[in-house]
Amino acid sequence: MKIGVIGTGNVGGTLGKRLADLGNQVFFGFRNPNTPAAQTLMDAGGPSAVATTPKGAAEAGDVVILATPWDATQAAIESAGGLAGKIVVDTTNPLLPGLTGLSIGTNTSAGEQVAEWARGARVVKAFNTVGYGIMADPAFPQGKPSMFYCGDDAQAKGIVAGLVAGLGFDPLDAGPLTQCRVLEAFAMLWISLAVKYGYTPDFAFQMIRRNAQ
Amino acid sequence: MKIGVIGTGNVGGTLGKRLADLGNQVFFGFRNPNTPAAQTLMDAGGPSAVATTPKGAAEAGDVVILATPWDATQAAIESAGGLAGKIVVDTTNPLLPGLTGLSIGTNTSAGEQVAEWARGARVVKAFNTVGYGIMADPAFPQGKPSMFYCGDDAQAKGIVAGLVAGLGFDPLDAGPLTQCRVLEAFAMLWISLAVKYGYTPDFAFQMIRRNAQ
Numbered sequence: 003m004k005i006g007v008i009g010t011g012n013v014g015g016t017l018g019k020r021l022a023d024l025g026n027q028v029f030f031g032f033r034n035p036n037t038p039a040a041q042t043l044m045d046a047g048g049p050s051a052v053a054t055t056p057k058g059a060a061e062a063g064d065v066v067i068l069a070t071p072w073d074a075t076q077a078a079i080e081s082a083g084g085l086a087g088k089i090v091v092d093t094t095n096p097l098l099p100g101l102t103g104l105s106i107g108t109n110t111s112a113g114e115q116v117a118e119w120a121r122g123a124r125v126v127k128a129f130n131t132v133g134y135g136i137m138a139d140p141a142f143p144q145g146k147p148s149m150f151y152c153g154d155d156a157q158a159k160g161i162v163a164g165l166v167a168g169l170g171f172d173p174l175d176a177g178p179l180t181q182c183r184v185l186e187a188f189a190m191l192w193i194s195l196a197v198k199y200g201y202t203p204d205f206a207f208q209m210i211r212r213n214a215q
Numbered sequence: 216m217k218i219g220v221i222g223t224g225n226v227g228g229t230l231g232k233r234l235a236d237l238g239n240q241v242f243f244g245f246r247n248p249n250t251p252a253a254q255t256l257m258d259a260g261g262p263s264a265v266a267t268t269p270k271g272a273a274e275a276g277d278v279v280i281l282a283t284p285w286d287a288t289q290a291a292i293e294s295a296g297g298l299a300g301k302i303v304v305d306t307t308n309p310l311l312p313g314l315t316g317l318s319i320g321t322n323t324s325a326g327e328q329v330a331e332w333a334r335g336a337r338v339v340k341a342f343n344t345v346g347y348g349i350m351a352d353p354a355f356p357q358g359k360p361s362m363f364y365c366g367d368d369a370q371a372k373g374i375v376a377g378l379v380a381g382l383g384f385d386p387l388d389a390g391p392l393t394q395c396r397v398l399e400a401f402a403m404l405w406i407s408l409a410v411k412y413g414y415t416p417d418f419a420f421q422m423i424r425r426n427a428q
Contacts, residue, residue, distance in 0.1 A: 003378075012347040017382070020351065024381055065374060067342070068333075072325060079332045086335030089371040091378070092395075093342040095402045096325040108321050108400060112285060112309040119292045120281075122299030129280070129306040134225040138233065144357070144423040150404070158302040161278060165216075165304070168237055169230070176404065177412040182305075184407065187321060187400030189308045191363070191389065194397065199390040205424040210357040213417045 006063025007031060008056045008078050013093050014069030015043050022050040031059030031082065056082040065089045072096040113152070113182030126153035126162040127182045131189045133196060133203045140170040140206070147206030148172050150188070152181035174209060219276025219301075220244060221269045221291050226306050227282030228256050235263040244272030244295065269295040278302045285309040326365070326395030339366035339375040340395045344402045346409060346416045353383040353419070360419030361385050363401070365394035387422060 006029045007018040014030075022028040028051050032040045035053045044053050052062070060066050060082035070078045072094050079085055117125040128151035129137060140147050149171035153159050159175060166173035176185060196203040219242045220231040227243075235241040241264050245253045248266045257266050265275070273279050273295035283291045285307050292298055330338040341364035342350060353360050362384035366372045372388060379386035389398060409416040 003374075005378075013342065013350065016347040016351045017342060020382055021378065065378070066336075068329065069342075075325070075329065076332050079329070084335070085333035088333070088336045089368075089374055090329070090333055090336045090338045091342060091375055092326050092329045092338050092340050094325045094329065095343050095399050095406070096328075108396075112288070112307045113305050115309075116281065116288065116292070116303070116305045116307065119289050120298035120301070120303055122297070123279075123301045123303045125303045125305050127305050129226065129230060129282075129304060130308050134229040137226065138229045142423050142425050144421075147423065148420075155302075161216075161302055162304055165218075165234065165278065169233055174408075175412065177407060181404075181407065181412075183321075184400045184404040186308050187397045188404055191394075191397040191401055193308070194390060194394065195387075199388065199394075204426045205422055207361075208357075208421050208423050209418050210355045210360065210421050211418040212355050 003027070004029065004062055004064045006059030006066040008059055008066060008068050008082055009070035009074070010040065010043060011069065011071075014067060017067055017069065017093075018051070019043065019046045022047040026050065027052065029054050029059040029062040031056035060085055060088060063088065065091060067091045067093065069093045108183045108187070111180070111182035111186050113179055113186065117179060124153065124155040124158035125179060126151055126155070126158050127179065127185050128162050128166060131185060132192055132206050135203050136206050137169065142206065144208060146170060146172040146208070148174050148209045150174050150176040150185055152176040152179055152185060154179045172209070216240075217242065217275055217277045219272030219279040221272055221279060221281050221295055222283035222287070223253065223256060224282065224284075227280060230280055230282065230306075231264070232256065232259045235260040239263060240265065242267050242272040242275040244269035273298055273301060276301065278304060280304045280306065282306045321396045321400070324393070324395035324399050326392055326399070330392060337366065337368035337371035338392060339364055339368070339371050340392065340398050341375050341379060344398060344405055345419050346405070348416050349419050350382065355419065357421060359383060359385040359421070361387050361422045363387050363389040363398055365389040365392055365398060367392045385422070
């Protein structure tokens with residue numbers, strides 16, 4: 003397959019190199035092909051890698067991988083000529099500076115609203131990311147499902163983590179209460195898959211780790 | 216531990232019953248304790264279960280589990296007396312009717328914006344939910360990491376799913392392009408854990424299933 007890569011940093015570079023290794027012809031769309039980073043990537047890509055411009059990558063690719071920093075994405079699409087008719091693999095995330103959240107699409111959460119309504123309470127988000135069937139019986143052959151929780155009070159989080167562990171989950175601290183924004187969306191992923199998009203509710207997610215963390 | 220449950224449906228009922236089984240004293244806050252459902256739950260909870268009002272559950276619990284439908288949450292907190300000083304486990308999700316998304320906190324996504332900018336392109340969201348280190352080498356002792364993708368064009372999604380599988384991930388269809396809202400937040404979960412909240416980037420998520428799906 004012919005694959006164009008727009009955005010040749012860590013993500014675009016890694017995907018392009020691996021797809022070239024698998025035998026695809028990969029067109030790297032460099033804004034400047036004469037940088038050391040571009041040369042390193044071309045060397046790594048081997049004979050299946052082609053150096054071109056973003057517009058060249060967009061034209062050549064049956065599939066175009068978009069791997070730009072969010073703030074550069076609109077300009078990159080324009081410089082590629084628009085991408086009409088292309089299959090575009092969008093790998094972008096609209097990250098806020100400091101990784102405090104997403105710059106578009108989210109601005110609050112149920113958990114934060116609950117904390118405002120329940121003034122003075124120490125609110126911990128938990129037990130929102132799987133269905134009650136999993137909470138009734140979290141035993142999987144593959145091991146314990148992960149259960150994230152978040153909140154702003156360390157003591158309250160410790161107590162809730164104990165409840166989570168006691169119920170048979172692997173409790174994982176996801177950070178402050180603003181993380182409700184991601185945990186509620188994570189819940190939406192579970193719910194939408196279980197109910198709408200062809201999976202049944204008898205699944206969960208497990209954080210898998212390696213290299214002895 | 217003394218645990219109050221506000222919202223005694225599937226989630227609150229399941230958690231309350233299991234926490235009672237584990238030896239906690241569980242105060243179920245029924246709006247009406249005389250319904251068949253309330254009686255069934257009290258029978259299931261055994262001698263560690265106490266039937267009371269939402270206000271009674273809030274007062275008695277060292278920890279209060281809030282498991283109301285989102286639209287009933289504010290009123291439930293008010294009827295419980297406010298919850299100040301309590302450890303509150305918020306299990307709510309602000310689901311839209313038809314499970315099309317969340318009613319607060321999200322309203323668009325980078326992927327939808329990309330599709331608008333790249334007019335006429337067939338945009339598939341993928342490769343946004345783990346770091347490039349995992350994309351460089353997705354081999355885990357526990358098996359293949361999950362890689363979600365979403366989009367509105369079935370053929371384009373099939374092609375991208377092939378790329379995802381070829382790179383060593385378990386490709387999972389998360390639905391239409393609006394699911395970018397949840398996949399980008401899911402990415403934010405990975406990123407924030409990897410970079411800010413005490414995990415290192417050498418992890419991924421795996422969908423675990425049971426009962427032969």
